Amino acid sequence: MSIRPEEIKVVPRGPEPGGMGGAYRAFGETLRGLRTTMGRLFDRPVTIQYPEEKTPVYPRFRGRHKLHRFEDSDLEKCVGCSLCAAACPAECIRVVAAENDPDDRVSAGERYAAVYEINLARCIFCGYCELACPFDAITMGHDYEMADYNRSDLIFTKEMLLAEPIERTPLRGEGE
């Protein structure tokens, strides 16, 4: 059986080793990569010295929750309606409400949260609680440093959530 000429396909081959082409093939890409390295040689380092230094976060970053008070009356905004607990997909919020004593109010309405706990070990930081809250009482803060030695220490109580974080997380500025 013979091969007919129309059946022959010509495959182009690269240049033979040696010569300028061979040298380029051996070192060209390496040198191109080195150009980037050399170019950064005199730049300042980008490493952030955590924990001494902190990465700034975006304003809408969803960090640890905060509970809020009214600025004028110092009453808690939370009325203990449990909607955050209902919205929470991780079921990490526990609210036990109680009735306000009109002479010693905790919140503005009839009821207040006697117990407000978030189990941050379970929280997935989805922010649904913030969305569900009818009184803007809970918001997602910027704090992301929550590591602890003990799981039970990750259950944040109302007092902990109402308190200002000890150290503020830096915010990323406009266009940063």
Add this chain to the structure above:
Amino acid sequence: MAKQRPKPITLTIDGREIAATEGEMLVDAAKLGDIEIPVFCYEPKLGQPVGACRMCLVEIEGIPKLQTACSTPVRDGMVVHTRTEQVKEAQNAVVEFLLVNHPLDCPVCDKGGECPLQDIAMGWGNDRSRVVDQKRHFEKPTQLSPLIAIDRERCIMCYRCVRFSQEVSEDSQLQVHERGDRSYIGTFDDRPYIAPFQGNITELCPVGALTSYTYRFQARPWDIEQGGSVCTLCPSQCNVSFTVRDEQVKRVIARDNKHVDDGWLCDRGRYGYQMMYSTDRVLNPVRFDHGNPVPASWDEAIGLAAEGLARAGGATAALVGDASNEEGFLVQTIVREALGSADIDSRQAPTIGREAQVALADPAIAARVSDIDDADLVLVLGTDPIHSAPAFDLRIRKAVRRSHTALAVATERPSALDGGATETARYAPGEAANFVSGLAAAVKSGSDLGIAGLLRRAEHVVVVWGERLGRGEDGADAVAALLELSEAAGLAEKEDSGLIEIPDVANARGLREVGCLPDAGPGLAPATPGRDVEQIREGLESGQIRSVILFGVDPVRDLPDPEGWRRALEAADQVICFSMVASDTTDLADLVFPLESHAEKDGTVTHPEGRLQRVRPSAERPGDIRSGWLVLAELAAELGCETGIGSAPEALEAVTRAVPFYAGLDDQEIGGRGIRWQDRRQADRFGSDLAPTATAAGDGSGGRSSEAPAEPSPTTVSAAQTGSEPSDPGTGEQSTEAGVGGGSAGLDGRRPPESPPTAAPGNGLILGTYRDLWAGPVTDLSPALNYLIPAQRLELSVADAERLGLGRGDEVSVRSGETAVNARVAIRAAVPEGTCFLIEGTIEGNANVFADGRPAAVEIGEPEVRLDLVTAGGGSDDDPDGGDDAGDGDE
């Protein structure tokens, strides 16, 4: 009246063919086709629809205007549209109108999450409000009653609560004040709403206007679990659902069962759950070391109990009270099989004999609770349902109101049902046997007068009778007379007719059927006769019985002769007390075992109509409490009687093996609604091994009616009446004839009462006692109900009070022989002259010292030791009339 067969019809709703029955309301028919028509005011339990809220407007072809689906009965071939533009616009407008004054404070409102207004506004309303004006404002929340807060801003004026108050509980306290957009719900003069069924309005309210203080802000619907069970605080055994959060019961709501409770609960059942978390609850076994309570481990306690019981052997007795069928069965197994004793009782009065019990349990004369609804005549005999089984009170009122059932009431004490009764009769305390046999004789003799005439004429008769009828020495005679009466009235032959007993303890029927009777074993089979409750007390006092098991009984408080019981328990070598809460009895015990509450128990109970219902565990047992069946099975094993019971279903199996007519029952068959054993195939096993049944028991009393009739007792005051006027004591003899149905046959005078009332010494007053709904540990230990704790009061007729120169609130001493109690005078027009009444089971001045069913002639005088209250003279006057006795609204 005969139950009419409803006619099947078909109609079209939204293009769907729906098969319904004639006369059904459109809303209900639509549900059959999975079409929801929104409603607020419609609630079939409240009776006829009112069409007040206008939410259910629908378009019906052929009618130009929109119609309210809740009040339009369906007709054959009707074509209905619920989703046209016109309907949508109307629904939208109704929701908008409802929300005009609704504060929308859902996050704060307790109803949030389970609120029909929220759901309907979401489903059928507009998502934008056009209201810019000021909403209506009220002071909020204000107290409607000690149990209920009212928030009038949230009210949408659906009238459900008002209808409940006026047409179901018939206390008529809730009213709509003002008119138009100013109308609001309230009570006259802003007095607190005090009624025994008030909790139901919090469940009826479709918005958060009526909330109960006990559940306020306790939980949201997504925080809770519902556990269905049965309330065992009284014989009504209403079906309830426990709202449980964090393993604790937070609320009790009704679980509609039309066969049992009609969907209503009394306040005792609704708020009595608080007793479970009282500090008086027994949380672990306790042994008494020289009178000092020492906590014991379970092994230690069971060991000690077994040791003492083994030592006493046959000289052991047991009393069973608040127990499930399984627990009762195991107690009787321990007593009869492990210890060889025959002394066990679950009743509170001397035995009436096994034959009578068998005759009473005969399926032929057993009525269903639902038979009351369509009965021609309901005869209430010797019981006041409001105090003994409140659900029956509502049931009877419903029958009278909606089915025009004739109601006859024959009691010692004026009853709460008198107002709606066609006939009322009063017999003197201790005269029950005479009265009933007189009535039976009158029916037999063909009298057409009074109750006898009603009994003879009615086609469907339900006799609701109280176990108290069988108290006292002639208790057995009273029961025999009752059986005679049922035979004379032909209850066995009449359809949907029969007897329903209202017993003294919640599961009395179950306990008797599993063998907690001195002369009847499981299945009411003959057993070696033993001592009954009174003989057990005497046996303990005389030292013949050395050891006693008290299972869920508090004899020092609940049984007649508390002092006798105190002496008896002190004399006993060993008192083993199973109790839920600490009481005077547990103080006298040597060993106390904790009991589960009805929210924690797993077991079955038997309703007075024979319905087996399941009590299911819903909440966690506090402390170190163990299941009753488990403890008893272990105790039996320790005593060498291996029951082979290792789980609650096995305990039920043991019961069903022992009781022939329960045979084969399991949890699945009982289900959520329970099952009457009379309706099962196995019911024919009843009586197969029990030789004497109804007829034989009838024979036991058969000869009586032929005895020469004697003069009616002058103190048997009765009156025929139609209105709400209380019986007039002055009508005397003449009304006796009307009431009983023929004076000559009225009372056979078979055995004159021991101290003939006419010859009563002193003031010539005969004392009767009754158990008040609120006298008991449930009220004492539930903070919400504390305001209802009854103080001892002496009910006197107007004439007697005048004669003795006593006024309302006066403090008196009521004396009979050696015993005396202090009480305050309460004057009731309906009390027959010559009688007076005291409450059993109160904390102070417990009238159980007199309460043995024997007529006690009492003397009323100055109290020897005055109560502390005496200085606060107005003390009892603060209590408004409506509040002094929850049940006697028609005084």
